[in-house]
Every structure is written in structure tokens, then in C-alpha cells.
Amino acid sequence: MGKRYQNRIELLQGTLDMLILQTLQWGPQHGYGISQAIRLGSGEVLQVETGSLYPALHRLEREGWIQSEWKLSDNNQRVKEYRLTAIGRKQLASERSRWEMLTQAIAGVLKTAGD
Amino acid sequence: MRLPWWKRQQARELEEELQSHLAMAARDREERGAAPKVAQAEARREFGNLLLVSETTRDMWGWAWLERFTQDLRYGARMLQRSPGFALVAVLTLALGIGINTALFSVVNGVLLSPLPYPHPEQLVSMFESKPHFQKGSFSYVNLLDFQQQNRTLAAIAAYRPAGFTLTGNGEAEQLQAQMVSAGLFSLLGIQPVAGRLFTPEEDRLGTTPAVILSTELWKRKFGAAPEVIGKSITLDGSSYLVVGVLPGELQLYIQNFRKTNDVYVLMGQFADPHFRDRNASWGTDAIARLKPGVSVEQARADLNGIARKLGADYPEVNKGIGITMLPLKEEMVGDVRPLLLVLLGAVGFVLLIACGNVANLLLARSTTRAREFAIRSALGASPLRVIRQLLTETLLLAAIAGAAGLLLAAWGTQAALGLLPASIPRASHVGLDLQVLGFTLGITVLAAVVFGLAPAIKTARPDLHQELKEGGRGGSGARHRAQAAFVIMEMALALVLLAGAGLMIRTLAELWRINPGFDAHNLVLLGLGLPPGMAHATPAALRSSLRQAEQAIAGTPGIQAASLSWGSTPMRGDDEDEFWLEGQPKPASINEMNWSLIYVVQPAYFQVMKVPLLRGRLLTAEDNEHATPVALIDEDLARRSFPHSDPLGKHMHFNSLGKTVEIVGVVGHVKQFGLDADARALQEQTYLAMMQTPDDQMAGNTEADVVVRTALPAVAAEDAIRRSLQQLNRDYVIFGGESMNAIIGKGLAARRFSMILLAMFAGLALLLAAIGIYGVISYVVAQRQREIGIRIALGARRGQVFDLMLRQGARMALAGLAIGMAAAFGLTRLMTSMLYGVKPTDAPTFAVAACLLCAIALAACCIPARRATRVDPMVALRCE
Numbered sequence: 001m002g003k004r005y006q007n008r009i010e011l012l013q014g015t016l017d018m019l020i021l022q023t024l025q026w027g028p029q030h031g032y033g034i035s036q037a038i039r040l041g042s043g044e045v046l047q048v049e050t051g052s053l054y055p056a057l058h059r060l061e062r063e064g065w066i067q068s069e070w071k072l073s074d075n076n077q078r079v080k081e082y083r084l085t086a087i088g089r090k091q092l093a094s095e096r097s098r099w100e101m102l103t104q105a106i107a108g109v110l111k112t113a114g115d
Numbered sequence: 116m117r118l119p120w121w122k123r124q125q126a127r128e129l130e131e132e133l134q135s136h137l138a139m140a141a142r143d144r145e146e147r148g149a150a151p152k153v154a155q156a157e158a159r160r161e162f163g164n165l166l167l168v169s170e171t172t173r174d175m176w177g178w179a180w181l182e183r184f185t186q187d188l189r190y191g192a193r194m195l196q197r198s199p200g201f202a203l204v205a206v207l208t209l210a211l212g213i214g215i216n217t218a219l220f221s222v223v224n225g226v227l228l229s230p231l232p233y234p235h236p237e238q239l240v241s242m243f244e245s246k247p248h249f250q251k252g253s254f255s256y257v258n259l260l261d262f263q264q265q266n267r268t269l270a271a272i273a274a275y276r277p278a279g280f281t282l283t284g285n286g287e288a289e290q291l292q293a294q295m296v297s298a299g300l301f302s303l304l305g306i307q308p309v310a311g312r313l314f315t316p317e318e319d320r321l322g323t324t325p326a327v328i329l330s331t332e333l334w335k336r337k338f339g340a341a342p343e344v345i346g347k348s349i350t351l352d353g354s355s356y357l358v359v360g361v362l363p364g365e366l367q368l369y370i371q372n373f374r375k376t377n378d379v380y381v382l383m384g385q386f387a388d389p390h391f392r393d394r395n396a397s398w399g400t401d402a403i404a405r406l407k408p409g410v411s412v413e414q415a416r417a418d419l420n421g422i423a424r425k426l427g428a429d430y431p432e433v434n435k436g437i438g439i440t441m442l443p444l445k446e447e448m449v450g451d452v453r454p455l456l457l458v459l460l461g462a463v464g465f466v467l468l469i470a471c472g473n474v475a476n477l478l479l480a481r482s483t484t485r486a487r488e489f490a491i492r493s494a495l496g497a498s499p500l501r502v503i504r505q506l507l508t509e510t511l512l513l514a515a516i517a518g519a520a521g522l523l524l525a526a527w528g529t530q531a532a533l534g535l536l537p538a539s540i541p542r543a544s545h546v547g548l549d550l551q552v553l554g555f556t557l558g559i560t561v562l563a564a565v566v567f568g569l570a571p572a573i574k575t576a577r578p579d580l581h582q583e584l585k586e587g588g589r590g591g592s593g594a595r596h597r598a599q600a601a602f603v604i605m606e607m608a609l610a611l612v613l614l615a616g617a618g619l620m621i622r623t624l625a626e627l628w629r630i631n632p633g634f635d636a637h638n639l640v641l642l643g644l645g646l647p648p649g650m651a652h653a654t655p656a657a658l659r660s661s662l663r664q665a666e667q668a669i670a671g672t673p674g675i676q677a678a679s680l681s682w683g684s685t686p687m688r689g690d691d692e693d694e695f696w697l698e699g700q701p702k703p704a705s706i707n708e709m710n711w712s713l714i715y716v717v718q719p720a721y722f723q724v725m726k727v728p729l730l731r732g733r734l735l736t737a738e739d740n741e742h743a744t745p746v747a748l749i750d751e752d753l754a755r756r757s758f759p760h761s762d763p764l765g766k767h768m769h770f771n772s773l774g775k776t777v778e779i780v781g782v783v784g785h786v787k788q789f790g791l792d793a794d795a796r797a798l799q800e801q802t803y804l805a806m807m808q809t810p811d812d813q814m815a816g817n818t819e820a821d822v823v824v825r826t827a828l829p830a831v832a833a834e835d836a837i838r839r840s841l842q843q844l845n846r847d848y849v850i851f852g853g854e855s856m857n858a859i860i861g862k863g864l865a866a867r868r869f870s871m872i873l874l875a876m877f878a879g880l881a882l883l884l885a886a887i888g889i890y891g892v893i894s895y896v897v898a899q900r901q902r903e904i905g906i907r908i909a910l911g912a913r914r915g916q917v918f919d920l921m922l923r924q925g926a927r928m929a930l931a932g933l934a935i936g937m938a939a940a941f942g943l944t945r946l947m948t949s950m951l952y953g954v955k956p957t958d959a960p961t962f963a964v965a966a967c968l969l970c971a972i973a974l975a976a977c978c979i980p981a982r983r984a985t986r987v988d989p990m991v992a993l994r995c996e
Contacts, residue, residue: 058175
């Protein structure tokens with residue numbers, strides 16, 4: 001089941017991972033918070049589907065890049081918060097540099113193509 | 116959905132995590148001013164399919180596949196429980212296929228695949244001295260010693276030949292089965308004695324104390340397994356032998372000239388007999404060798420052929436043209452049965468494929484009724500892959516049950532097959548269910564599940580959603596029907612190949628039984644005679660008289676119509692040959708340039724016993740005795756080859772080894788010496804000599820003879836009756852090995868009979884399964900088209916037309932299967948060539964009969980559902996809507 005979501009995860013694979021790690025750089029956050037942060041941070045352009053978000057969170061946790069912890073929220077609700085680990089930080093750095101290389105490369109191609 | 120305990124906590128946490136997400140999203144919306152109910156509904160909508168999110172997330176945990184597998188398995192088990200009829204038929208069909216495959220593979224595994232039970236079996240080779248006339252000739256013992264000393268590639272060579280001895284001094288005189296061997300034979304094979312020791316090389320020469328090793332069986336039977344017998348002496352043929360050791364029961368050497376069971380083993384090197392001292396004599400002596408580590412068979416062959424060339428140059432008169440035939444020992448043991456077993460394995464593979472075809476069709480038919488179920492599952496978000504996995508799990512479950520049942524069937528079937536296995540199939544004692552066989556069963560079970568499960572699964576997983584849901588599971592049958600037809604066509608084709616194969620074997624056996632062996636095989640019994648041990652050192656005259664007395668006593672036994680003693684060759688049993696040149700020709704320089712003939716040394720009554728017809732001249736008479744001119748009879752083959760343009764009668768032949776000249780007095784019919792399916796390349800010329808005219812120097816020590824008797828008594832009764840009358844003469848006469856000629860001929864045909872019976876059984880099974888297959892499909896078509904048939908009948912179609920319509924569907928499938936099967940059979944029956952006799956692998960009548968039989972059975976199977984179609988009541992059919 002879930003072919004519909006799997007396609008999207010594939011599409012966003014590295015990118016979604018990077019966005020989650022980037023969001024967690026500012027401090028621990030729960031799933032809903034992360035999706036809101038990405039939505040707001042992208043000026044409402046990027047909508048992270050829950051069907052992609054939660055599998056990604058659980059996968060990143062298994063990779064050891066993030067850690068989770070149950071906390072009580074402001075209105076006394078149990079929520080699961082994710083926190084960046086040391087290797088997660090390294091992973092974020094390498095993904096960022098790869099991303100920058102990629103965007104520069106694409107921009108370069110677009111520029112020459114545009115001329 | 117039940118999860119294992121270690122997953123439940125994790126699942127609860129995930130549930131809570133997702134619920135908290137929903138709660139937070141709803142609260143955000145409320146804070147922005149939405150009504151609580153609206154906020155919750157919107158949050159849910161935005162969230163999407165909660166179950167699906169939780170399942171995709173769980174996939175990230177690892178063990179998801181296992182979880183889903185057990186889930187599918189439980190679901191599959193429920194589905195099977197719900198349709199026990201389908202499950203039973205499918206499981207039985209598959210179990211049958213898997214069972215016979217496992218049984219036959221266990222035979223192939225035991226006979227062909229399992230290694231020989233000796234250390235480093237790959238180093239063991241079988242060796243023969245090849246001569247211009249015999250590729251696998253016997254070694255001359257003197258030559259063998261030269262090969263032993265001069266080779267550089269072999270760790271050891273050991274010779275062996277069968278022999279017989281009379282044991283006296285331990286109760287009643289008894290004929291023992293013996294094997295003369297080189298001292299190194301047992302250590303070469305890595306066989307350990309159970310008591311005492313093996314032979315030493317020092318013992319293996321003339322002038323040493325005669326030594327003997329007992330078999331465990333004889334040790335127990337005659338000596339109560341007493342260890343004290345080692346170091347004592349026993350009397351064989353009147354001579355004393357020192358018992359040095361006891362060997363385990365079966366040595367598992369399934370090779371020519373080595374008996375399966377022996378009573379005693381003696382050393383070849385201790386015999387002064389000219390048979391072992393004359394470079395020209397080769398007395399049924401073959402050899403086994405062990406290659407030095409790292410030496411290939413080719414290297415060893417080249418090495419020994421070099422020695423053979425040197426021996427040919429050194430002793431041209433006897434060794435010119437000799438060479439070495441060398442092949443791996445296992446090849447020598449099982450090479451002959453390999454094609455037979457592989458053909459049978461192929462045949463059962465076909466049966467399994469047909470069984471798979473039937474089960475696939477059952478699944479396809481069932482998928483019609485389940486189409487709605489899967490349409491709903493797809494609509495709820497199940498991907499086609501997921502549905503295929505679910506269906507494959509179900510079929511795997513089916514196959515697993517069938518595999519287990521098949522294994523039980525095989526355990527029983529293997530025992531049955533072993534009962535049917537002819538003694539001529541070597542290594543049958545190695546056959547059993549072991550790890551390799553279990554692995555094979557597991558393999559074919561999984562393979563079968565994929566073969567019969569995949570097509571229906573794919574068909575089911577890609578339904579046209581709208582169509583299925585709308586039609587309520589009745590439509591969309593076209594593609595399914597085509598798939599079913601394809602399976603049935605394949606089944607028909609496979610069944611035809613098996614029928615053709617079985618037909619060819621039946622024709623082969625019929626051809627063989629029709630062959631005239633050249634003598635009357637009915638009411639003919641063969642036995643062995645041992646004169647009293649005292650005769651070993653008797654004069655030739657005393658020996659002749661003893662032989663005559665014995666023959667008279669045998670012929671006078673109540674129930675025995677005629678009897679003759681004989682030496683040399685015995686049809687279907689053993690051969691002996693000598694080289695000759697004709698009177699008036701110069702003696703050829705080397706024996707390999709002389710003519711060869713099979714030699715039968717017989718008494719006058721031989722021709723009455725065997726009923727070999729006289730063609731010209733006269734038969735032997737009592738006057739052809741030691742005082743008369745030596746005479747001979749020749750067979751029509753020798754007459755044709757050696758006297759193509761002249762009359763053989765009155766001509767003389769000079770026999771080289773026998774050292775005598777004989778006058779030809781008669782020509783008799785040719786006898787099939789080497790079995791009914793005799794290899795045409797084997798030596799065929801035959802000469803009969805008079806036993807009493809054997810030169811004095813060759814009479815000495817000949818205390819054994821073969822006996823042929825014509826009697827209506829069974830072999831055992833004849834043997835007992837003869838023993839009684841002989842023992843009145845002298846209680847030290849030994850009579851043994853009584854066997855009827857028909858039994859001997861039957862044994863020669865046993866391997867072919869075995870494969871005929873099995874192939875016929877498999878073909879019958881294939882035919883039955885294919886008939887069930889075509890019956891099932893036509894039944895399905897009739898059920899599917901009930902409404903159409905009803906309309907046709909309502910519109911005035913005659914019942915006969917409906918019947919024809921349905922039958923034509925079946926005929927089309929049967930004919931397509933026939934066409935494919937014919938092509939396949941033309942290609943495949945060629946693999947059986949070595950098993951056939953007197954019939955070509957593409958024998959047209961056999962193929963035609965197979966095709967007609969298949970057609971008839973297929974149409975008969977279609978008639979039942981076709982008739983059902985004619986009874987469709989148009990009102991009922993239309994009211995179904």
C-alpha cells in the first residue's frame with residue numbers, strides 16, 4: 001500500500017530530509033511543528049504531506065541523525081519531539097553543500113540555455 | 116491487525132504521535148476562528164488517510180515485510196478454509212506432482228549425484244585393456260603387472276576377476292562366490308577390515324602361503340562371527356587357505372566382473388594357473404586405479420597408453436594394437452543408466468508442470484469470484500504489487516501444504532520405486548530422503564508456487580475497477596479465459612510428449628520380446644556344477660569320467676528332459692573367445708590380426724537342450740570323444756564371414772590359445788550371445804567344440820562346469836532335484852546358481868521395462884491431469900456463457916448446435932496442444948535414442964497413436980460440460996440476471 005506517497009517521498013527524498021534537519025537546527029520540534037515551520041519558511045509554497053513526513057522522521061531516527069523524546073506540550077498534551085544529533089548535524093552540512101552544488105549547476109545550465 | 120508484542124508498544128506510540136498531530140492542527144484552526152467540528156474535519160482532510168500514513172511509516176521500522184507476510188499468510192489460510200473443495204483438489208494435484216518429482220530425484224541423487232563412498236572418489240578410475248576387437252577388453256595379468264610397475268601417474272592399480280571355490284570341511288560342501296584381487300585393491304578403495312587385516316603386497320605372489328579374506332556374511336554364517344577363525348585355515352577347492360581378515364558386507368563396487376556380494380577374496384598373484392602367467396590370456400580381469408593427487412584422467416591415460424605402445428612393440432605377437440581405456444569409476448558404474456534416469460526426471464518434471472497448469476486454472480476460475488474482493492481492496496488503496504504479493508503468499512501456502520504432502524508421498528513412493536528398480540540399476544542402496552532431496556523438494560515447491568501463482572495473481576491484480584464493481588464480478592472473463600486456454604494447450608502439449616515417449620518404450624519392449632534369441636528360452640534352466648574337490652588333481656581321464664557321470668545323473672533326474680555340461684560361453688550370461696586362422700592360410704604374426712570367435716565347449720546333448728537349429732552337416736555325437744578327430748560346429752555368422760564363397764564343411768580351423776586344430780562338421784543357427792538387444796559391434800561369430808575333445812593339458816583343474824537343462828520345473832525345484840540325484844553319486848558334488856533363461860533375459864530387459872512402466876505411469880497421469888484441465892476450462896466457459904447459451908436456445912438454436920459449439924472450443928485447444936506437442940516430441944524423443952530398440956525416436960505410428968489417444972481423451976473430457984450446456988434452461992439462465 002501507499003504507492004501514492006512513496007512516489008512523493010522518492011521525489012523529495014534528499015530534499016525533505018535536508019529540510020527536516022535544517023528545521024531541527026533551531027531546536028527540538030514535533031512533527032506538526034516541523035510541517036508548519038517548513039510551510040511558513042517556504043512562504044506557503046512547500047506543503048509537506050504527513051504521509052511523507054512521518055516515514056521520513058522515523059527513517060532519519062533509524063539512521064541516527066535525529067532522536068525523539070516524549071514531552072508535555074504547553075497545554076498538557078503528550079507530544080513526540082525530535083532533536084538533531086551530532087551526526088545529524090554533519091549530515092545536514094554535507095547535504096547542504098550538495099544542494100548548493102546542484103542549484104549552482106542547474107542555474108548555470110539555465111543561464112547558458114537562456115542566452 | 117495483530118502485531119507481535121515487540122511491535123505493539125511502538126504502534127501505540129505512533130498512533131499517539133499522529134493523534135497529537137491532528138489535535139494540534141485542529142487547535143490551530145480553532146485559534147484562527149473555526150468552529151471545533153469544522154476545525155477537526157479540516158485537520159483530518161489535510162492529514163489524509165490516517166491508516167495509510169501509519170502503515171507507510173511502519174514500513175520504515177524494518178521487519179515490515181515479515182509482519183505483512185504473516186498477515187498475508189493468516190489471510191490466505193482463512194481463504195483456503197473458506198473453500199475447502201478447491202484447497203483439497205489443488206493440494207492433491209500439486210502433492211502428486213511434487214511427490215513423484217521428489218521420489219525420482221531421490222533416485223537420481225542417490226545413483227548419479229552422490230559421491231562414491233570412498234575417500235577422494237574423484238581420483239578413482241576404471242581401467243580396461245583395449246584391443247582392436249574390444250574397447251573394454253580384459254587385462255592380461257602379466258601386462259597388468261608391467262602397467263603397475265612402469266606408470267608414473269597412478270598411486271595404485273588393482274586387478275580383480277570373479278571366481279568360484281568349493282568350501283569343504285565346514286559342514287556340507289558349498290560353492291562360494293569369490294573374487295580374485297590384487298593385494299592393494301582394498302587399501303586403494305580405503306576399505307577397512309572388520310576383523311584381522313587386509314592382504315599385504317608381499318603375499319601377492321607365487322610360492323607364499325595362500326591367504327583368504329572372508330566376507331562378514333560368510334564369517335557369521337559359517338563361523339558364528341568368531342574372531343578365532345583369523346589365523347586358522349579353511350579348505351577351498353581342496354587346498355588350504357589361511358584366513359587373514361574379514362571385510363564389511365557390501366563393497367558397493369557396481370562394476371562388471373566384480374560381484375555385488377562375495378563370500379571370499381583371494382590373491383590373484385598366488386595362482387600358478389597359465390591364465391595368469393601367459394601374456395596372451397586375459398581372463399575376465401579388469402582393474403581399478405587411483406590417480407596420484409593432481410593428475411588428470413587424460414594425463415594418466417596418455418601415460419598408460421605410452422606403456423601399452425611399448426608393450427605392443429616388445430611383444431607384437433600378443434600385444435600389437437593394445438591400448439588403455441580409462442574412465443572415472445563413477446562413470447563406469449552409472450554411465451549406462453544416466454540417460455534413462457534423466458529422461459524419467461524430465462518426464463516427472465512435465466507431470467509437475469501439468470499439475471501446476473491445472474492449479475493455475477483453478478486459481479484463475481476462482482479469481483472470477485474474487486474479482487470483487489480485490490477491486491474493493493484496490494479501491495481502498497492497495498497497490499497491484501501488494502495484491503500480487505497477497506495472492507502469491509496464498510499460493511505459497513498452498514504449495515507448502517502440497518510440498519509437505521508430496522514429501523510423505525515421496526517417502527512412500529521411493530520405497531515403491533526401489534521395489535521396481537531393476538537390480539541392474541547400480542547404487543540403489545544409496546537412494547533415500549536426505550538433505551539434498553529435501554532442498555530439491557523445497558526448491559520445486561517454491562518454483563511451482565511461482566509458476567502456477569504468478570499468472571492468476573497478475574490477472575487478478577489488474578482488474579478494470581469500474582467494470583468489476585459495476586458488473587458485480589461476472590464480466591472481464593475474456594482475458595482470463597485466454598490464460599486458461601493457454602495453460603490447457605501447454606498441458607496437452609506436455610502430455611503428448613510423455614505419451615509419445617511411453618509409446619516408444621512400449622514398442623521397444625514389444626520389439627525386444629519378438630526377437631528370436633536363436634534358441635528356445637522357455638523351460639530352460641542354467642546352473643553351475645562343482646566336481647568333488649578331490650578332482651582338482653585328478654588325471655584328465657578321471658575328470659572326463661567324473662563329468663560324464665555327473666551329466667548322466669543330472670539328465671536322469673526326474674523332471675529333467677535333457678541336460679548338457681558346458682564350458683566357455685553361455686548365452687546371455689558369460690562369454691569366452693579365442694582367436695583362429697583357417698587351414699591353408701599362413702599363421703598371422705600377431706593375435707590381433709587373427710579372426711576371433713566366441714567359444715562354446717559343449718556336450719552332444721547341448722543342441723537338444725537349447726534347441727539351436729542345425730542348418731548344414733551334422734551335430735555333435737557321443738562318438739566325438741577324446742579318441743576321435745577333433746571336430747567343431749560353426750554358426751551361420753562365422754560361415755558367412757570366413758567362408759563367403761566356399762563350403763565350410765570339412766574345412767579346418769586352427770585355434771591359437773586352445774592350441775588345437777578342428778574339422779568343421781556342421782553349421783548351426785546364430786545365437787544372441789549378449790542379450791536380445793545385443794550390441795551389433797560385439798563379437799558375433801560362434802564356434803562349438805566337443806567338451807570331451809578338450810586337450811589333456813587343458814583338462815587339468817577344470818572342476819567346474821556350467822549346466823543347461825531342459826525342464827518344466829521352476830529353477831529352484833530343478834536345482835533341488837538335481838542336487839538330490841547328484842549327492843547319491845557323491846556327496847561332495849556341488850550344484851548352485853540355478854536360474855531360468857527367461858529370468859536371465861528378463862533381467863537384461865529390466866532397465867528398459869522399468870523405464871517403460873514408469874514412463875507409461877507418468878504419461879497416464881499426465882493424460883488424466885490434462886483431461887481434468889480441459890474439462891475444467893470447458894466447464895468454466897459453459898458456466899460463463901450460460902446466459903448467452905440460454906438466449907441462443909430461446910432464439911431457436913438446436914441443442915446439437917450448442918453441443919458442437921462447446922465441443923469445438925475444446926477441440927481447438929486440444930489441436931493447438933497437439934501441434935505444439937508434436938513439435939516438442941520430435942525434438943525431445945531424440946534424447947531417448949539409447950533406450951530404444953528397433954524403433955526410431957520419431958516413429959510415426961507411435962506419434963499418431965499418441966495423438967489420437969490424447970485427442971479422444973480430451974474430447975471425451977469436453978463432452979460432459981458440453982452436454983451440460985445443452986441442458987441449459989433458457990428461462991432459468993435469463994432469470995439469473
